[in-house]
Amino acid sequence: MKQYYKSLGIISPIIISYAFLNAINYTISNRSSSHHVQGKIDREILCINDLYIDNINDKNETILKPVFDSIWNACGYEYCPAYDTEGNYIGLG
Numbered sequence: 001m002k003q004y005y006k007s008l009g010i011i012s013p014i015i016i017s018y019a020f021l022n023a024i025n026y027t028i029s030n031r032s033s034s035h036h037v038q039g040k041i042d043r044e045i046l047c048i049n050d051l052y053i054d055n056i057n058d059k060n061e062t063i064l065k066p067v068f069d070s071i072w073n074a075c076g077y078e079y080c081p082a083y084d085t086e087g088n089y090i091g092l093g
Contacts, residue, residue: 012056018048028075039076061089
């Protein structure tokens with residue numbers, strides 16, 4: 001993402017909006033509980049709050065954490081488990 005923006009001459013800060021179309025009934029399984037599905041997205045269009053990016057040079061994982069948390073939250077989870085309690089990316093392995 002950031003390399004593409006840099007190639008276009010876009011510098012931070014920037015605001016990005018995300019929306020997922022036809023999202024209704026999509027789910028995310030929780031790998032830590034034998035692929036248990038917490039819930040389903042309950043709307044056709046899932047709009048994620050605007051993402052304010054103060055520093056485009058931050059890691060993509062750091063920049064996108066609020067987006068991932070919002071998607072997981074829409075499926076009934078408190079947060080995306082790919083991050084530890086301090087917000088560091090640890091993956092879903």
